[in-house]
Amino acid sequence: MEYEIKPSERFKLGLREIWQYRELFYFFAWRDIRVKYKQTVLGFAWALLQPLAFMLVLTLVFRRNINDLSIPYPLFAFSGLIIWNVFTGGITGAANSMVTNAHIIKKIYFPRLIIPVSSVLVALFDFLMTLPLLAALMIWYKVAPEWGNIWMLIPAILLAVLAATGPGCFLAALNVKYRDFRYVIPFLVQLLLFVTPVIYPANYFSNPLVQKILALNPMSAPVNMFRSFITGETLNTELCLISIASAVVFMAAGLYVFRKTEKHFADLA
């Protein structure tokens, strides 16, 4: 093993090195999951309670306004919320991850990218915990899923992770330098909820231009794809592709900014 430590390098993702350290993804995520629910009476139930409570509120407010749905509104809202939470949990965790792990960054070297990505994995874990509850709700409302669309779950989840990772890395890098982003993130995430088809269905806006603009949101494709497993609706391929492309662009930009600034993290954090 021979390597060089030099001032500046060409841009590289460093995937080979990340592979060498792959176990760290697991250990960081595992630590965060264990610590998150330590010293709580309800433990993992918190992962279920939050979307459930939010679902109840949404149902009380919107049940009467949104009525051209093929499934009951609570189920509609819940299915949207849990995949949405992969994004919000992931992006919030990732954005703060570099600052909360500053004590480690300042002392030990490992590919820094592992830290924000592991934070997204924590959000993914919470999501997986809520899946049985989703199944229970489907049984309760006697809604049969569209088994033909079951393959959609995989790209939906992967896209949600992708959508959280890109901006998450971007914000993590900026947060190290400008702590303003600590305050921007919750606000940003709240705003985004209203331009994502979580509370309302994708066809809520009929103007095709508005639909296209809203599709720029990287989360619109994963939410619609995930839900199509339950509703059986066919998706608008064009809008999905816009959203996926947007997610990929954000991912590339996020990784680029992160890798560019990561060398200075230890000096700044």
Next chain:
Amino acid sequence: MKPILEIASLSKKYSLRHEQHGYKTLRESMMNIFHSRATSEEFYALNNVSFDVEAGETIGIIGKNGAGKSTLLKILSRITYPTAGKITVRGRIASLLEVGTGFHPELSGRDNIYLNGSILGMMRKEIDKKFDEIVDFSGTERFLDTPLKHFSSGMQLRLAFAVAAFLEPEILIIDEVLAVGDAEFQKRCIGKMEAVSKSGRTILFVSHNMGAVQALCSKGIYLKNGAIEKIGGTPEVIQYYLNDQPVSDTARITKGKVHQIAQVKAEHNGEIVHVEAVVESANTGAVAMDLRLTTINMEPSGFGSLGTFNPDHKIQLKEGKNTIQFSFPTGKLANGLYYLSLDLTEPDKEYFDRADQVLMIEIANAAEIQHGRSLQLGWNYGPLKIDITRKA
């Protein structure tokens, strides 16, 4: 064989910004685009440092605070990047810059071993294999499933060091770990470090503990203001470093007293140290001269006197220059570097002069013939060898 580490013209520049806030806000940065109010000053933490490290060498890096020691280690462990220059590394580096990195207080001892181990670059399988040894070395087996926050700080440290000690890197970087922990644990640490260096691995050791540097390192590097001031054999470099400290007059409590120590010289041949002191006197008088030995970490190690215990041994001084010569045996002292201090008093009456750490002497008793081993200060058993006799 190529050197395991090649450090070539390494520099690290920091820009010191003279402004109030510790970290930036966006508004500040934006305002600075238009008119930069903050003045900045360039500061080289490391300036054109070059040296090679051969595999298996144990190198001690010494220097005052702010000399660039920690910056060098940080660059080596890739926590921060150099501004210029290049390091070629041929092996895995593990750093004990701070042991216990990544420990989480809410997790159990067991969990923390795995977490810390993997952050330090061990694979899960490796940790599984060494787990029992790590626990053994740390001596915390009873508390393995207790959250770390209930550990005493000493136990946390032991656990942390144990994990790090079982990393098997080709190059180990150690920064001041020995400053903490109880004596018994320090001894174990030094033992472990010796074992590591004997197994052919390379160690870079930064410490203010000259005794430990001397005991462990074959080669020394003295950093001063970001540059290498001296590089060479450990005793030579330590000696140079200690002599390079400005000798202050403040240690002297007397000014204008009747008797003053003007000059001190010492030389030793084998097991005897000869000291020659010149005392300037404004008057005649009978005084006692005391000899104090301290280790270079300022631990008092020995005391001897002409006149303090026995009035018959007092020194009669005449007006003008007096040359006083005496000698003492070193046979019972551990090998290492000591400071020599002299006091001039009239017991129970007056303190004439106190010359603190006027000289540094190196005591190097020959090894005990049969075993090739002699007591070293760096072992931390104390400076005095006690001859014990077994009852027949």
